[in-house]
Each structure stands twice: as C-alpha cells, then as structure tokens.
Amino acid sequence: MAVYTDVTDEALAGFLGDYEIGEMVAFRGIAEGVENSNFSLRTTQGDFILTLYEKRVDPAELPWFLGLMEHLAARGIVCPLPVRGRDGVALRHLAGRHAAITTFLPGVWPRRVRAEHCAPLGAALAALHRAGADYPPTRVNALGPAGWSPLLLGCLERAGDLPEGLAHELETALAGILADWPEGLPVGHIHADLFPDNVFFLDRRLSGLIDFYFAATDILAYDIAICLNAWCFEADMSFNVTKARALLRAYAAERPLSAAERAALPVLCRGAAIRFALTRLYDWVNTPPGALVTRKDPMEYVRRLRFHCSARDEHAYGL
C-alpha cells in the first residue's frame, strides 16, 4: 500500500516544469509496491510513474539503480526507463524526497501463477542477466548471505514472540546454508526480487519487469532460486515441478547453466527461502501494531525452506 508521502498539486506542477513531458492530465496514488511511494501520472504526452524514494532506499545507491534500468532498457529489456529532466538529470527532489519519473509499462501482473507464465519468466530473467553483463558499476547485495546472520540475530532478540522451535530451526538451517554456499559461480547483476507482482503480462506474453530497487551484483543462479521460490509453490506450499522445469529450461535456453550452477540449486534455493523468511520475520517482530504496512507471513518461506532442505539434488527442481 504504497503512498507514504503525498505531493501537493503546486509542488507537482513545479516539478513537472523541469521536464519536457507535457502538461499534467491525471495523478493517482498506486496501491502497489511496499518500499516507495508510487503514483500513476498522465500528461498530454503519455503515461508515467512517479516514484518518491522512502527511507529504506539509500539515496547514494539511487544512481546505480536508475543507471541499471537505463542500461537494461537500452539493451531491449522492457523495464521502466528513467525520464530525464530538461537539464539531463533523472534523479530529482520532490516533497522532501528523492524522486524520479519513469516510463509506464502496460500489462498486468499475474495474481495466480500458471505454468504458462514460468517459461517467459525464465527467458526474461536470463535476458536480464545477459543484458546486465556490460553494466560496469556493482552493488553489494546487502540482503545476500553476509546479511543473513545479523538479520537472524535481529529477529532472535525478540525471540519470545517466535513460534516454539523456530529460532533453533532457522539457526541450524542458516549454518548449513552458509557452510554449503557455493563459490566461483557466475556473478552479475540480479533483480533479486522478481516476484509475480514485479512481472507484467499482456496477451499471455511477458510485457515488462519492474521494481529494480533490490537489484545487486551477486550469483546469477541465486536470482533463479529466488524465482523458483516465488513462482513455483502452490498456496498449500507444495512445489510445482512443472512450473520449475518450464522456468529452468527457458532460462537455460537463453543462458546455459553450468553443471556447478545446476548442482548448487538446492543450496541457492535454501538461501533464497531463508532470505525472505528472515526479512519477513524481521518486519513481523519489528512492525508496530497499527503501522500502515502489510506484514507478510514469514512462515510461508520457512515452509519453502523445509522443502529445499529435503531436496537431494537439482533433480528435485525438474532438471
């Protein structure tokens, strides 16, 4: 539910005066995204998204994100393209926040994932990884393996609130994941949050990828593991291997997976599951009652983690 900061019409009119994108026609808050304030903006020249960056995003990193989107868009990835002002600058200020306007992408994100979504997703993820290969600057993944122990510690400080046995389960699983974490796998820029609500489809075709504000430089196959977690479990937490196989085959057709990458899938999936379990758990124990954010259930990812812990090898994922 993402309008944390509102914008006066005068401030908005002044802000738009710094762009050459026509006159304002409509302006509505968007009830999607959880980190920033997003508005749908229509001008006489078309449709745009206005984003106000809220406190979770480090302003120093915004040029990296916007630069990545420009880079990817220039290489044919359909993603929001930052719009530059008259002075050539895309990252600006509005209502006391860093702000940027990006292009509007048509499409609808799949509320219910079907197998037919997963092959286009896999292909788009591989294309994203290939297109990012020649974007030189890097960004450390703050939510990568090195961040998980501090995150778990932050949760356990309130362990009184956790279900019986969960703390021990997470500690044991995390120790195993960190011990098994692969080295030497291909690294590049990953989306790191490619959940269904960040992928648009139109007429059964993938029409765009959005929300690059968790993107970072990390193991490419870890991005696949995030998608396997986000797209291939059913509501009852059963794993849909048909979806996984479609995703992996379409990915590999665009960017072949090495034997080492394939073999690492189970631990990468365990890592991806614990990463989302931990951030959700952290938000859960640290969100004051009455705060205007949706707390997502961490147990959904604990249950995914259990599945991955039971996977003997990559064949569990349909390979």
Place this chain on the structure above:
Amino acid sequence: MAVYTDVTDEALAGFLGDYEIGEMVAFRGIAEGVENSNFSLRTTQGDFILTLYEKRVDPAELPWFLGLMEHLAARGIVCPLPVRGRDGVALRHLAGRHAAITTFLPGVWPRRVRAEHCAPLGAALAALHRAGADYPPTRVNALGPAGWSPLLLGCLERAGDLPEGLAHELETALAGILADWPEGLPVGHIHADLFPDNVFFLDRRLSGLIDFYFAATDILAYDIAICLNAWCFEADMSFNVTKARALLRAYAAERPLSAAERAALPVLCRGAAIRFALTRLYDWVNTPPGALVTRKDPMEYVRRLRFHCSARDEHAYGL
C-alpha cells in the same frame, strides 16, 4: 489505501469479456478511497475505473448510486459514468463482490486547498443539486441527524478511551444541534462527502466529481455545510472566510439560497462537523490496532464544531 480484494487475471479477463470495451492493457490498484477496492483499468479503448464494493456498502443501494451517476452524467455533471455490459447491466459480480466499471476522469485532487478552488467547487455543488432534482428515487441519509445519536452512543460505550470532557461536549453539542435542526428547507440529492479528494481539477478548472457512495436525499444546504467544513479550514483549524465566501457566492449564483437556508448555515455546519467527528471517533475506537486502514483524527472535526458553535449567524461564513 483501497485494495481490500484482489482480482485474479483470469477472473478479470472473464469479467471484461462481458463488456464491449476492448482488450485489457493495464490494471493497477489505486491507493485512494477508503470504502471500496478501486483499480485503474486500461483497455485498447481507453481508461476506466473498476470498483469492487466492500462490506460497508449495502448491495441493495448500489443501483440507486449507479442510477444517480448516470442521471447526473446525462445532465452534464462530470462524474464517473457506469459502463454497461453487453447485456445492458452495469452492476455485476467479480471476485465475490459486487462490481462496476465506470469511466475514468482526468484531473488531480487538490492536496492543498486554495481560495481559487472554492468558487468552482460551489458552482459544481449547485449544478449537482440542480441536475439531481429530477432523479425520482430517494435514499435516506443513514448518516443524517437521525443517525448521530446512535453513533455517539456507540462511541461512548468505549468512553474510557476518550479525552477528558469530550463525551460531555459531544452530548451537549448534539442535543443543541438536534433541537435547532431546521425543517422545511429545500431537499434533494446531496453528495454528502465532497471532500477535496473527491474533486478533480485540471488547468485550474474543476474537471470532475467522484465517489458518490455516501450520496443521499437530504437538505441541500447541508451539503454546502459539509463543504464549508471540508474546504474552508486551515491546518491550524482557523476558518478561512475568503474561501467560504467564494464557495457560497458561486453556489448561490447557480442556485440562489433562501433566507431560511442562509440563516440555517450555522446549525447545518455544526451538524456536518459532528457527523464527521462521530464517524471518525467511531472508527477510532473500533479499529483494531494493526488494521490496514488510516484512522483519521476525530479531533479535527471537534475543533471545527467548536468554531461553528461560536458562530452567531450566517455572517460568520462571509455572507
């Protein structure tokens, strides 16, 4: 923050198949409105709003609201026009809710009210009242004077949570309002919730009115009193008589106010202030912590009420 119910893409595609409005291009939740779930819907034929009616709206009353909007739109009021399906029916079902598609209105609601907004507002309100005059069906205003005592009682049942003296102040004020409530004033269909976020402007002109789901049949000048409360107080709760005068003069130019209506303004304003103070207070004391709704501060309307209680006569409003 208004997406209480989400819609799967398959369900939406099936739903749109019942209309002749083209193919889906984009679909986003809108972070505005507090009673229903609203989505911005773009098709190959244009832009629309999809509304899912949530529990606060009585389904039996939906045809009255949709009929009023059709009636007003046909008489030149710029308001959302319900779009009928192929079978001629506008009120349909989607995702377990009553649902309707209406036209999209351009414009931006004023985040900060300026005096120049108030004359167009007054003129539009009068035009709305005139256009509604020949819409025969009526709707009792459940949030009119007869509803205020039960509402206050519902709040006082939790009086332990109220600031010192507030219960007594509200009881005394309400008794006075009900004793002084005018009879015989012109009655018609009122919007009853014409706050700034329900009024769009474009290029300094009023471009549309939205959200008719509190509309009812009641004293027309009471609708003016609601607007005086919603548009003419500054953030420090001082009353801006310049805004009030602009609103009232522009209204009267479209629909002259009788001496009785003018004389009744203070009590109508007291009534409008206590109505919003009471519903906000009721929500405040009855909203569980952690619920995903914005609780609005009832004291903002208690302070308005105090101003109106101090008004000697209609001259306090710039008449």
